[in-house]
């Protein structure tokens with residue numbers, strides 16, 4: 085596989101002022117009898133960090149969704165979470181996550197050799213050539229949409245960019261969809277993204293969307309296997325022809341789960357793009373600097389958007405072998421949650437973490453255990469997101485488009501607040517713009 089350049093230049097440099105809170109000083113499992121799900125649902129992004137701060141520790145036990153759960157925060161916790169073979173993923177994710185966001189049998193739930201072989205397939209798609217192809221497709225899609233938006237009185241950026249990215253995702257993977265099917269496909273992928281933390285109709289929409297999408301893509305996988313030459317060189321073909329650690333091809337339904345593991349998160353990048361637009365609006369000096377052609381600052385801006393805004397609150401694993409860390413016992417079978425959002429806002433790592441300040445990336449890199457909006461550790465060996473490079477690339481194209489390829493107004497009467505009880509979060513109005521003029 086072609087070597088990958090790190091998207092965030094993740095040097096292994098030690099961050100300044102790291103002082104883990106000691107878990108040995110106080111009891112950190114005082115409330116195992118109480119189910120904390122209501123408190124957690126109210127504030128999924130800060131539940132762990134706030135409770136940890138109150139208890140004066142980086143690790144504590146609680147009960148979530150009726151299951152004993154150990155919560156961890158801080159970069160040292162990330163090192164343990166990603167560094168230890170004693171934590172596994174099989175059986176860790178709640179069922180509702182498997183039925184909506186992840187799908188069953190996908191790379192997220194694999195461990196050891198089975199995971200390494202499947203993950204290598206994803207990593208083989210993240211070459212400089214594939215990244216370049218993605219950037220070109222995204223650039224063309226943005227230019228075409230900007231022309232279309234200039235003829236519209238108002239544009240809901242989140243809605244439009246989600247469709248734009250769905251189009252790009254299909255073109256990149258080799259899933260051929262005619263343009264009229266894009267809104268429907270986007271709605272399905274969004275339903276999967278928005279369902280896991282939802283209750284009622286939103287949750288059910290996500291489940292139905294997954295069942296239907298897996299069925300359709302499994303059929304497509306069978307067609308690729310009959311005529312692979314028609315899909316030569318595409319990620320779709322790579323998944324369809326992939327052989328697992330046991331040498332067998334994937335069950336078509338599992339292959340569909342993995343194709344969706346490419347399509348769905350590319351559409352999810354639309355949330356980061358919307359947050360980037362919000363950040364440009366809130367920080368006009370950033371807009372000016374990037375518009376003037378400062379490409380180094382563009383990179384810093386994108387990294388700060390990934391660090392600052394709420395997306396994935398946490399990731400889950402399960403204890404395979406009992407161990408102790410920070411004076412805390414991790415019994416076999418225990419579900420463990422790592423506080424991604426809390427680590428990206430940890431004041432021991434990030435100076436004034438609640439300030440949006442792209443400049444911080446001018447003097448430091450995001451470490452493999454400090455900047456973790458898409459997981460931490462090693463991309464190849466662990467579960468860290470293989471799409472991190474593509475995410476940064478797609479965001480850079482989007483911010484370039486928003487600052488250099490178009491001008492627009494931001495509708496004053498709209499609700500740009502970000503409800504924190506909703507994961508994944510989004511500005512309420514979706515960011516509505518008007519008076520779009522191609523540059």
Ligand code: HEM
Pocket residue numbers: 191192193203206345346347349350352353354356395396399400457458459460466467468469470471472474475
């Ligand atoms: C919207 C931006 C994205 C965010 C916030 C995001 C976040 C994450 C997170 C938090 C994980 C889990 C890390 C862990 O379990 O430790 C993950 C894994 C994964 N992501 Fe992303 N991701 C994004 C974009 C992408 C893209 C663009 C792709 C592919 C095109 C992708 C494909 C995957 C896959 C396949 C995994 C599972 C990896 C494994 O289990 O080994 N993601 N992502």
